[in-house]
Structures are given as structure tokens and as C-alpha cells.
Amino acid sequence: MTKSLIGHSKDLGDNFIIRRVLPALEKRSVGPFVFFDHFGPVPVVTGEELVVRAHPHIGLATITFLYDGVITHRDSLEVEMDIRPNETNWMVAGSGIVHSERSKFDPKYEVLEGIQTWIALPKEKEQISPSFQHLSEAEIPVMKQKGLTFRLLGGKFLDLESSAVVHSPLFYADIDVKIDAGQIEWQLSSEEEAGLYIARGAIESEGESYTVGSMVLFEKGMKVSFKAKQNSRLMLLGGEPLKEKRHLYWNFVATSQELIDSAKERWAKDEFPKVPNETDRIPLPN
Numbered sequence: 439m440t441k442s443l444i445g446h447s448k449d450l451g452d453n454f455i456i457r458r459v460l461p462a463l464e465k466r467s468v469g470p471f472v473f474f475d476h477f478g479p480v481p482v483v484t485g486e487e488l489v490v491r492a493h494p495h496i497g498l499a500t501i502t503f504l505y506d507g508v509i510t511h512r513d514s515l516e517v518e519m520d521i522r523p524n525e526t527n528w529m530v531a532g533s534g535i536v537h538s539e540r541s542k543f544d545p546k547y548e549v550l551e552g553i554q555t556w557i558a559l560p561k562e563k564e565q566i567s568p569s570f571q572h573l574s575e576a577e578i579p580v581m582k583q584k585g586l587t588f589r590l591l592g593g594k595f596l597d598l599e600s601s602a603v604v605h606s607p608l609f610y611a612d613i614d615v616k617i618d619a620g621q622i623e624w625q626l627s628s629e630e631e632a633g634l635y636i637a638r639g640a641i642e643s644e645g646e647s648y649t650v651g652s653m654v655l656f657e658k659g660m661k662v663s664f665k666a667k668q669n670s671r672l673m674l675l676g677g678e679p680l681k682e683k684r685h686l687y688w689n690f691v692a693t694s695q696e697l698i699d700s701a702k703e704r705w706a707k708d709e710f711p712k713v714p715n716e717t718d719r720i721p722l723p724n
Contacts, residue, residue: 440643440644440646440654440655440656441464441465441654441655442646442648442652442653442654442655443459443460443462443464443465443633443652443653443655444459444651444652444653445457445458445459445474445476445651445652445653446458456475456476456477457475457476457477457651458474458475459474459475459476459633459635459651459653460472460473460474460555460633460653461473461686465655466684467558467679467680467684468631468632468633468653468655468675468676469608469609469630469631469632469675469676469677469678469679470557470558470560470606470608470677470678470679470680471555471556471557471558471608471610471633471675471676471677472498472556472557472558472684472686472691473498473554473555473556473686474553474554474555474556474633474635474653474675475553475554475555476552476553476635476637476651477550477551477552477553477554478505478506478507478549478550478551478552479505479506479549479550479551480549480550480551481548481549482507482541482543482544482547482548482549482550484543485541485542485543486540486541487541487550488509488539488540488541488550489540489541490538490539490540490720491538491716491718491719491720492512492536492537492538492712492713492716492718492719492720493536493537493538493689493719493720494531494534494535494536494689494690494701494704494705494710495529495531495534495535495536495537495689495690495691496531496532496533496534496535496564496689496690496691496692496697496698496701497531497532497558497559497564497565497684497690497691497692497693497697498530498531498556498557498558498559498564498691499528499529499530499531499556499557499559499604499605500527500528500529500531500554500555500556500557501526501527501528501529501554501555501556501557501591501592501610502521502526502527502529502539502552502553502554503524503525503526503552503553503554503591503612503673504521504522504523504524504525504550504551504552505523505551505552505553505637505638505671506523506547506548506549506550506551506552507522507523507541507542507544507547507549507550507551507552508520508521508522508541508542508543508544508547508550509521509539509540509541509542509550509552510539510540510541510542511527511529511537511538511539511570512537512538512540512713512714512715512716513529513535513536513537513538513568513570513713514535514536514537514568514710514711514712514713515535515568515569515570516714517570518714518715519570519572520542521572523547523575524575524578524589524612525572525573525574525575525578526572526573526578526591526592526602527570527571527572528570528571528572528573528592528602528603529568529569529570529571530559530566530568530569530570530571530603530605531568532559532563532564532565532566532567532568532569533565533566533567533568534568534701534704534710534711535568535711536710536711536712536713536719537713538713538716553635553637553673555610555675556691557604557605557606557608558680558684558691559605559606559691560605560606560680561680561681561682561693563605564691564692564693564697565697566605569603571602571603573591573600573601573602577601578590578591578600579598579599579600581596581598583619584618584619584620585615585616585617585618585619585620585666586613586614586615586616586619586622587613587614587615588611588612588613589611589612589613589614590609590610590611591610591611591612592604592608592609592610593607593608593609593610593677594607594609595609595611595624595674596624606677606678606680607629607630607677607678608675608676608677608678609630609632609674609675609676609677610673610674610675611673611674611675612671612672612673613670613671613672613673613674614670614671615639615641615666615669615670615671615672616666616669617666617667617668617669619665619666620665621663621664621665622662622663622664622665623661623662623663624661624662624663625661625662626656626658626659626660626661626662626676627658627659628658628659629658629678630658630659630676630677630678631655631656631657631658631676631677631679632655632656632660632662632674632675632676633653633654633655633656633674633675633676634653634654634656634662634664634672634673634674635652635653635654635672635673635674635675636648636649636650636651636652636653636654636670636671636672637650637671637672637673638650638669638670638671639666639667639668639669639670639671639672640666640667640668640670641654641664641665641666641667641670641672642664642665642667643663643664643665644663647667656676662674685697685698687702688702688722688723690702702722705722706722
């Protein structure tokens with residue numbers, strides 16, 4: 439029987455509630471993905487529904503994808519970039535980066551909703567220089583067939599290849615599937631595992647029904663197999679798991695506790711680089 443995870447609610451502050459799926463007690467990661475959050479939908483009234491002050495990361499890449507709304511990203515590389523629906527922001531923290539995220543009012547969007555994931559970097563690359571890459575909707579490879587639109591946000595899958603710079607074998611995709619698409623099946627390699635998250639709608643997989651907030655898990659070498667019970671929006675993520683155990687503390691991911699402790703000390707002493715146009719920052723948690 440196919441296994442699954444159920445996201446749990448978490449308050450990021452100021453009553454901004456997200457649904458967190460990874461990490462979970464049952465499954466700490468899927469491929470190299472160690473973190474998965476679904477935020478919203480939240481009505482956009484003031485444009486300040488999401489305010490995440492400047493905060494640091496190490497040892498990972500964060501990927502932001504929006505269904506609705508606008509978020510302004512700022513970071514210590516002096517990047518300031520608005521992200522809109524069907525676009526991605528890929529931020530590689532490496533040895534250390536600081537960024538902020540703030541929602542923005544746009545009359546075209548009544549709500550804010552999206553997904554943010556974290557990918558652990560391979561041990562030999564977890565201290566690389568930080569970088570940022572924005573991909574517009576036009577830069578994202580798309581495959582269409584009856585009732586199905588498959589957007590590859592990163593990596594390689596279904597003979598598609600994303601221009602997003604990744605550092606280990608993975609795939610990450612947005613899937614818009616209609617009820618008339620029929621049975622969908624994609625074969626994983628013997629080295630790949632996958633998760634299929636239901637962001638909107640409902641699906642059936644291996645005779646079980648899944649709704650919003652569920653992530654269906656597929657082990658190495660299995661077929662990703664499902665059909666839509668409603669018009670649905672899904673996220674497919676996975677790839678080859680990393681060999682080493684990862685330590686996670688707050689916004690830090692590393693193969694050693696020493697790297698985590700060093701990052702904690704650097705942030706406490708305000709030794710990380712600064713984000714232009716940001717005067718406030720999130721303190722190190724007690």
C-alpha cells in the first residue's frame with residue numbers, strides 16, 4: 439500500500455498559518471527535499487499578509503512557487519525581485535545568505551497562496567557561494583496532454599529539463615490535472631523516490647483517496663500512479679536521496695553540528711551579510 443503524509447498547521451507569526459508536510463516523524467525527506475510548506479490561501483487586503491523579516495540560511499536551496507499573489511524577495515546579494523504566479527525563485531544559501539519575504543498588494547490577486555521547499559545541498563557543496571535565480575513562467579518547460587499540464591520547475595523528468603541550477607539529481611514539478619485526464623503513470627528509476635502533494639482538489643492512488651494537505655509517497659523504482667477525482671493542482675518532488683544525515687536547526691541545514699553551531703554564533707553576533715532596505719531581522723530562537 440502507498441504511504442502518505444498529512445501536513446500540520448504552523449503559525450509563522452502574526453496569525454499567518456502555513457501547512458507543513460516535511461520534515462515529518464514518518465519521513466524526514468523525499469529525495470534531497472528536506473522541507474515542504476504550503477502557505478495560504480490568505481485574502482490579500484493590506485498587502486502585508488506575509489512579513490518575514492531578514493533571516494539567515496546555510497547548506498540548502500530554497501524554492502518558492504506561487505499560485506496566487508505577489509511576494510517581494512530581498513537578499514544579501516543585493517537582489518530584490520517580485521515573484522508572481524507560475525514563476526520560481528531559487529535561492530542557494532551555501533555558506534550563508536540572508537533574505538526577507540514580504541507580500542505585496544496587486545489588484546489582480548484576491549489571495550496569496552504558494553509552496554516553499556528546501557533542498558539540502560550535497561556535502562561537498564554545502565559551503566558553496568550563495569546565489570539566486572529567478573525563472574519566469576516563459577522559462578519553465580511545459581508538457582501538455584489531454585487534461586494535464588506538467589510544468590518542470592527544476593531538474594529532469596519526462597524528457598524535460600529545467601534551466602534551474604541544481605546540485606544533485608532531482609525533479610520538481612507543478613501539475614494541473616483535470617478530472618478527464620484519466621490514469622497517469624510515470625516510472626521512477628531504481629535510485630529515485632518521490633512525493634506527490636495535493637495543493638488543490640483530490641486524487642486517487644493505488645485505490646486510496648487523498649485530498650488537500652496530503653503527500654503520497656512513492657519508494658525507489660515505483661510508478662507514480664494517480665487519477666484526479668476533482669480538477670486538481672499537485673506538486674511532484676523527489677530524486678536521489680542524499681547519503682549523509684542532515685542536521686536541521688531553525689533555518690540551517692548541514693551535515694555536521696559544528697556548521698550549525700557556527701551559523702548560530704554568527705547570527706547571534708550579527709556577522710552575516712546585511713540585506714539592503716531591511717532594517718529589522720528575526721532573532722536567533724531560544
